[in-house]
Amino acid sequence: MATDPRCPDCGVTMEGVDVRTGGGYELSVQTDEKREGLLGSLGMNESLDVSPRLCPECGLVRLYADL
Ligand SMILES: [Zn+2]
Numbered sequence: 001m002a003t004d005p006r007c008p009d010c011g012v013t014m015e016g017v018d019v020r021t022g023g024g025y026e027l028s029v030q031t032d033e034k035r036e037g038l039l040g041s042l043g044m045n046e047s048l049d050v051s052p053r054l055c056p057e058c059g060l061v062r063l064y065a066d067l
Pocket of ligand 1: 010
């Protein structure tokens with residue numbers, strides 16, 4: 001992400017943070033797009049990493065998919 005997004009409520013720059021599941025896995029999002037090649041033919045959808053951003057003022061966390 002070229003520029004850090006701003007909190008929609010506070011207008012301050014949101015900081016990059018790590019969000020983990022309880023098992024320590026990194027989060028990802030699944031799109032409706034089929035993966036290319038063999039995985040797509042097996043019915044696997046495309047998976048995108050996400051970049052969590054935290055507002056230091058109000059604690060809002062947003063997830064941005066790495067498109
Ligand atoms: Zn905020």
